[in-house]
Amino acid sequence: MSDVLEFAGVGVRRGGNALLDDIDWSVEEGERWVVIGPNGAGKTTLLQIAAARIHPTTGVAGILGEVLGTVDVFDLRPRIGLASAALAERIPPEEVVRDVVVTASWAVTGRWREEYDVMDTGRADELLRTMGVSQLADRRFSTLSEGERKRVQIARALMTDPELMLLDEPAAGLDLRGREELVGRLSVLALDLESPAMVLVTHHVEEIPPGFTDILMLREGRIVAAGPLEVTLTAENLSTTFDLPLVVEKHGERWLARAA
Template sequence: MSDSPVLRLAGAAFTHPGGSGVSGLELEIAPGEAVALIGPNGAGKSTLLKGVLGLVPRTAGEVALGGVPIGTGRASHSANGMLAFLPQSADLDPDFPISLEQVVMQGRYRGLGLLRWPGRGDRAAVARALETVGLSALAKRPFGELSGGQRQRGLLARALASDPALLLLDEPFNGLDQPNRDALVDTLRELKARGVAVLVSTHDLELARLVCDAVVLVNGTQLAFGPVDEVLTLGNVQECFEGVEVEIDEHTLVVPGHEGH
C-alpha cells in the first residue's frame, strides 16, 4: 500500500459558475481512514465532494489522488475508477423493473467498456459488495420492493462494486431507521478495516464520534480539520453552526451567536 494519502487538498477552492462554493481546504485522508465533513446546510459540503469528483470547477489550490496531482478537467478526476460516490438523492426510479443485483452491477460498467459483458470477476465484485452491506439474501429482489433504507444500502453496494480506494458519501444517514443506520455504520467500519478511505458529509456529530478518525468543519470555508476530539469542541461547533439547529448527543439545539453579532 502506498504511503501517499488517498486524497490531499492543499489550498483548494471549488466554485460554482454562479459564485457560491467552498474555499481554504487543507486536508489529507489516508488509506483506511474515515473523515466526517460537517457544516450547516449551504456550507459547501456537497460542493466539496462534487469538486473532488470534477463536477464543480476548482478555482484555487491543488488536489491529489493517490499522490498524483490532478488537473481541473472532469476527465482527469475519474482517476481510473479509484473514486466512488453515493449522492444524497437516489438516481433510480424505484418502479423501474430491475433487481438489486442488476443495480449493483451498474457499478462495474465504467470498467467494462463497450462491447464487453460482465464476467466472473464482475459478478464476484457484485457479490462482495452485497455481502459488505448485508443484502446478499435480497440480490434477486426487485429494487422497488426494498425499503428506503435497503435501497440506500443497495446504492452504496453499487458504489463499492467498483472497488474504490476512496468513497465519497453525501448525507448517507438521512432518513434511515435505526437498523439501517446501524448496518451502515458497520459497513463503514468494515471498509476502513479493508483500507478504503472514506469522506462522509453529515450533520450527525455522533456519527463522527462512532466511526470517523477526523473531522473537517466547513461553512463557506474550512474552519478546522483534525482528530475528532480536537475538532468537535464547543467553540468550533459554535463558530460553524452559529444560529443554526444542530443535533448534539441526541439533543437538537440552536447554537447561539457570538456576542456583538
C-alpha cells in the same frame, strides 16, 4: 503527490457566490474523514471535487496522486467509489439490485465486460452479503426501502475496489433502526484495514461510525476546523459550525450533540 486527497487553496465560485473558499485539506491512506456542516455549507460541492465530478475554480485539487485538470477524469473516477442521492436518482427504477451493483464495474471494464461477467456477479453478491442485503439481489431497486437502497448504493460504491470511498449523507432519511444498522455496517468497513480511505458527509454527529478518525467542519464554504476527531469535535467548534450554542458528548464510541 502520494496523498489520497491534497487540496490547496481550493475554491468554487458559481454566479458570483463562493461555494467553497480557500480549502486546504489532506486525506492520507487509512484515514476515515467526516465532513460536517449545516445546509448549504458546501459539503456536497467538496465531495464532487473529491469525486472528480467538478473542477475547482481556484486552487489545486490532488486526487490519488493526480492533479485534477491535468488528468483524464475517466481514468480517475473508477478509482473512486461514490454513494450519493444524486447518483441514486439516476438508477432506473426497473433495475434489478444485483445489476445496480454490478454495473459500477461495467463502467470501468467497458468492452471487456463479457469476460468479466461471472466474476463481477460473484463480487456483487459478496458485497450485497457484506452489507446485509443479499436476499434482495433479485428485487427491483424501486421496490426497496430507503435503508435498503442506501446499503445497495454502498455495495455499488465498493464494487470497483476503489482507493477512495465517498459517502454523501448515507443515513439521510433512515429511521432510527435503519440509521443504527447502517452506522454499524459503516463502522465495520471503517475498522477494516483493507478498506479504502473514506470520506462521509453528514449533518449529525450521531451518524459518525466508530472507526472514523478525522473531521472537517465546514461553514459557508470555509473550514472552521479540521483534524483528529477526538480533539477537533469540540462544543466550541461545533457551535461555530452550526451558529448555535451546542453541547457535545461522547458515549463509548459514539457522539451526541444538543443545544446548550
